[in-house]
Amino acid sequence: MPTVEKQIHDLRKLIDHHNHLYYVDAKPEISDRDFDRLLEELKSLEAKHPEFLTPDSPSQRVGGKPIDGFASVRHREPMLSIDNSYSAEDLRDFDKRVRKLLGGESVTYVVELKIDGVAMSLTYLDGVFTVGATRGDGEQGDDVTHNLKTFHDVPLKLPESPAHFEARGEIYMTRADFAANNRRRIAEGDEPAANPRNFAAGSLKLFDPKECRKRRLRFFAYALGPCEGVEVKTHLESLDLLRRFGFSVSPNIVSFDTIDAVIDYCNSWATKRHDLPYETDGMVIKVNDFAQRKKLGVTSKSPRWVVAYKFAAEQGITKLVSIDIQVGKLGTLTPVANLEPVKLAGTTVRRASLHNADFIETKDIRVGDTVVVEKAGEIIPYVVRSEPEARTGSEKIFQFPKTCPSCSSPVDRDKNGTFYRCTGGRKCTAQVKEVLRAYARRSAMDIEGLGEKIIEQLVDARLVSSIQDLYRLTLDQLAGLDRMGKKSAQNVLDGIAASKDRGLARLLAGLAILHVGDSVADLLANEFGRMDALMQATEERLQIQGIGPIMAQAIHEFFHTEHNIAMIDELRNLGLKLTQDKRPSPAQVGGVDLTGKAFVVTGTLAKYQREEIEALIRQFGGKASGSVSKNTSYLIAGDKAGSKLDKAKQLGVAVLTEDEFDKLIGR
Ligand code: IVH
Numbered sequence: 001m002p003t004v005e006k007q008i009h010d011l012r013k014l015i016d017h018h019n020h021l022y023y024v025d026a027k028p029e030i031s032d033r034d035f036d037r038l039l040e041e042l043k044s045l046e047a048k049h050p051e052f053l054t055p056d057s058p059s060q061r062v063g064g065k066p067i068d069g070f071a072s073v074r075h076r077e078p079m080l081s082i083d084n085s086y087s088a089e090d091l092r093d094f095d096k097r098v099r100k101l102l103g104g105e106s107v108t109y110v111v112e113l114k115i116d117g118v119a120m121s122l123t124y125l126d127g128v129f130t131v132g133a134t135r136g137d138g139e140q141g142d143d144v145t146h147n148l149k150t151f152h153d154v155p156l157k158l159p160e161s162p163a164h165f166e167a168r169g170e171i172y173m174t175r176a177d178f179a180a181n182n183r184r185r186i187a188e189g190d191e192p193a194a195n196p197r198n199f200a201a202g203s204l205k206l207f208d209p210k211e212c213r214k215r216r217l218r219f220f221a222y223a224l225g226p227c228e229g230v231e232v233k234t235h236l237e238s239l240d241l242l243r244r245f246g247f248s249v250s251p252n253i254v255s256f257d258t259i260d261a262v263i264d265y266c267n268s269w270a271t272k273r274h275d276l277p278y279e280t281d282g283m284v285i286k287v288n289d290f291a292q293r294k295k296l297g298v299t300s301k302s303p304r305w306v307v308a309y310k311f312a313a314e315q316g317i318t319k320l321v322s323i324d325i326q327v328g329k330l331g332t333l334t335p336v337a338n339l340e341p342v343k344l345a346g347t348t349v350r351r352a353s354l355h356n357a358d359f360i361e362t363k364d365i366r367v368g369d370t371v372v373v374e375k376a377g378e379i380i381p382y383v384v385r386s387e388p389e390a391r392t393g394s395e396k397i398f399q400f401p402k403t404c405p406s407c408s409s410p411v412d413r414d415k416n417g418t419f420y421r422c423t424g425g426r427k428c429t430a431q432v433k434e435v436l437r438a439y440a441r442r443s444a445m446d447i448e449g450l451g452e453k454i455i456e457q458l459v460d461a462r463l464v465s466s467i468q469d470l471y472r473l474t475l476d477q478l479a480g481l482d483r484m485g486k487k488s489a490q491n492v493l494d495g496i497a498a499s500k501d502r503g504l505a506r507l508l509a510g511l512a513i514l515h516v517g518d519s520v521a522d523l524l525a526n527e528f529g530r531m532d533a534l535m536q537a538t539e540e541r542l543q544i545q546g547i548g549p550i551m552a553q554a555i556h557e558f559f560h561t562e563h564n565i566a567m568i569d570e571l572r573n574l575g576l577k578l579t580q581d582k583r584p585s586p587a588q589v590g591g592v593d594l595t596g597k598a599f600v601v602t603g604t605l606a607k608y609q610r611e612e613i614e615a616l617i618r619q620f621g622g623k624a625s626g627s628v629s630k631n632t633s634y635l636i637a638g639d640k641a642g643s644k645l646d647k648a649k650q651l652g653v654a655v656l657t658e659d660e661f662d663k664l665i666g667r
Contacts, residue, residue, distance in 0.1 A: 004045060008052050011042045015058040070142040070205070070663075072654055073133035076226045079119060079168065080138060081301055082284065082308045088263045091285070094307045095259035098287060101296055101304065107287060109262050110235050110255045112222060113269065114282040114308055117172030118201045120144075121225050122154060127161030129154065134204065137649065142660075144204045150213035155246035166225025167247055173200045174277045177216045184214075187451065189442035194380065196279055207663055221247035222284075235288045255288060266309050273311070274346025282310040315374045315384065316349070318342035323354065323367060323398050325405050329434035329512045331422040333400065333411065335360060337371075337383060345375045352381040358418045360398055364388065368395035406430035426466050426563065433459050435512045439467050443518050444510030445502050448495035449488065457481045467511075468570040470496050504531060504580040507571075514554040519612060523547060524555070526619065531568060531578035535559045546612030594622030594665075597633040600648075603641030607658050620665050628653060636661050 002010070015038050018030055039059060046053045085091055098107060119135035132148035134141040148154050158165065173181070178196040185192055193199035203215045221242040224232065232238045236255060243249050252269075256262045266283045273280045287293050287305035296304040319340040326334045335354040342349050352373060354360050363385055365371065370390040374382050400420045402411055409424030422428050426435075436455045440447040450470075458464040463477050473496065478489035505525035509518045516524070527544045528534040534555075542552035558564055572578055599617045601610055601624065608616075613636065614624035628635060628647045635641075635648040635655045648655055656664065 004049050005052055008042065008045050008049070008057075011038060011045070012058055015039060015042060070144065070654075070656075070660060072136075072140050073131055073143045074140050075121060075133065075138070076164075076166065078138045079121060079135045079141070079225075080298065080303055082306050083302050084282075084308050084310050086310055086312070088267075091263055091266070091307070091309060092259055094285070095262075097304070098296065102292055105292065106257065107292065108255050108257055108289065109259070110239075110253060110286045110288050111262055111265050112253045112284045112286070113250055113273070113276075113280045114284045114310075115170040115172050115220055115222075115250065116197050116279040116281040117170040117220075118197065118204060120148070120169060120171050120204075120219065122148065122167045122169075122219075123225075124158055124162070124165040124167075126163060127158040127165070129156045137655075139649075142205070146209045147204055147206060147212040147217075148219075150209045151217060151219055153219050153248045158245045160245070162227060162229030164226070164228040165230060165245075166227055167221045167242060167245075168223045168225045169219055169221035169247070171200050171204060171217050171219050172196065172278050173203075173215070173217055175279065176277060181215055189440060189446070189451075202659065205657075205659055205663060218278075219248060220250050222250070233290055235286055235290070270311055280311075282308050284308050313374050314345045315372050316342040316344045317370060317372055317387070318349075320365065320367060320369050320371045320383075320386075325401060327404060327406050327422055327428060327430035327434065329431060329438050330514055331404075331424065331428065331431050333404070333420040333422060335398065335400075337365075339371070339373065339381075342373060344373060344381065349373060349375070349381040352383050354383060356418050357400060357413075357420060366391075366395040366397050368392075404428055404430070429459050429465075432465055435467065436464065436470070438512050439470075439510040440499075441510070444506055445499040446506070447492075447499045449492040450495060454481065454484070454492065466567065468567055468574060471500070471571075471574040471576075500574070500576045503577050504529070504534075507531075507576065507578070508534075511558075513558045515551045516555060519608060519616075520547065520551065523612065523615060525580035529580050529582075531572075535565070535568070545615035545618075546609055548609070548611075594620040597622045598631055599624050599634050599636060600626065600628050600632050600644060601636045601638075602644040603638030605636075605638040605658055607662075613658070613661070616665060634661075634664075 015035075018035055018038070042057070043059045046057065046059055083094075085094060095107075099105075121133050121135070121141070122129065123131045123133075129149070130145070131143060132145045132154070133143055136142060149156065173196040175196065178193070178199060181199065182192040193202070199215070200217055203212050203217055206212045222239075223235070224230070224238045224242070230241065232241055239249050239253060254265060256265065262285055266285075269280070269283060285307050287296065293303070293305040298304065320337050321340055322338045324336045324338060326336055328334060334356070337352045337354050339350055339352060354365065359365075363383070365383060365386045369386040369388075371386050372384040374384050400411065400413075403409060404411055404422035404424050407422065407424040407428035407430070409422055409428060412421050412423055413419070414421065422431060424431060426432055433455055436450075436459070437452060439445055440450040440455070447470075455464075458473075458481070461481070463473065464470055473493065475486070475489055475493055478484060478492055479486050481489075484492075503525070505522045508516060508521035508524055523544065523546045524534055524542075528537065537556070539549070539552045539556045542555050543549060547555075559568075568578070594617060599614075599622050601613055605613065617624045622633075625632070628644050628651065630651050630653075632648065632651070632653045635644060635653050636658065637645050637648075637655050638658065645655065647653075
């Protein structure tokens, strides 16, 4: 009879093995149910023999399987926001208010960096990490425990066991990890993320903790939440306690007794902050003494004992030397400014998109102008304005070229005059490269190994001038490219061959049809099932749920253009699959079944048209309705959601973002 310890040890090994098969190899050998049984067995043994419970047990580390949706967590005490201040004067006003309310007592302020990340609360029951929740609306957040358990700086077990312990702090991503993650995304054919904060927020919402772990998020603790069994009287003491309990606390925390010293310290970080390995958007000034905090109290939305000091977005002045034109996959010409290098928020800026003709005209930006640049979201350089007073007379109004800089075909201006387009189509190598990139990307045909550099060479060497040419490439042609061995050439060839079976939806997503992205491609494939049926559809017939008249017209036009018809013919002859398998039943897709679930959609959505998301809800068996009631299962809230959001909160209805909805349906 094995000892209990050995039994636990063996079970852990077995569970780790199945976790690996599930998450890493994507080849599970046992059912979810059997997996859950193993985990339950382990948990019950560990409960009976807590002396053998270790923080690295699979029962502690990672949820057994991806969760179906995010559970909501109501915060014991709301996670309040902080009032902002923008100048030394604002800070002096804050100080005056504090001292007045405290009747002239002396005050110590603790000053910290304001980390630009995602607020988080971590709850420990009897010293064991139990729940990690986002701030959400302050009252209620999302349970993202499964991902937080993968963080190296979130202790799973505390060295002591207070009955209830809550650490609050910020999840963030270092600039270096952000850059590395983006390199990985680009290599895998995904769009790069815009900034570390958004990327961190998105990563927390991943269902697969393994993927989350790869992204290397970090956590800085900056406060205690409500606790039982913990004695602290000041903020500095609580930071000490957090450190002692194994949390990372920002090293740049200093206390001062006068507001002048606070202001000096804040200002000292205005430029220095760009040398930090992570992003900050200001400073936070907190009254140290908890008894004083209590006296100061809370307004309806934020405590009176704390204020944030926001740094102004850093601007730089430079010269716009010239404007380049980039050609997109649909031929759209995008003007890009070449700037005299200027240091901004810690990096050197040399280029900035000027978006389109409207942008240049409205802002009256001329070649040779002195321009003010800013880093939008601290990452993407943005031209704020030109300085007409600084003109010498030699500046030139920018003229869009009459012919494409890549292929010399005539350029057309669209009806509204916002966009210029190259009319060269597949004759334009710049366009062809973009088309191929979009075709090979992961959420379209997912051609492994066919990256930007290879596409560039293939097009420049005239080996490929269309999508169909990819399927005629030979091993020798590929192996003849720069820095390409036989083995890599074979891999690319295999990747191309494998793409033949992706099916209609992915193919449509890859064909660079105006207005047709991944989700519209999906709708079309599911509605029509076969390429032929889609090609024969009239404009009216194309207007299914989620597709309006403008989109329908563009799709119709695409399929009635001679060279597109010829291309699809060739793809068919080359053996590509031009049909869509029926969407598997909910049972087959592993539980994505919204039957009986009522959804309401509100606010402005970023990714979907209203009809589109409602169509998806229906496809998965759910019901889309117009008003929120106690029978509503989920509210999907976009930007500027109003009364429906309020009502949902009142009724305790779960609120999802678009991304969370995507996760719910397994996209
Ligand atoms: S204290 C009630 N300290 O800034 C005050 N917040 O609205 C509790 N933040 O999203 C917050 N660094 O997550 C505090 N050192 C710091 C912080 C910090 C970043 C975030 C916080 C919240 C926002 C303030």
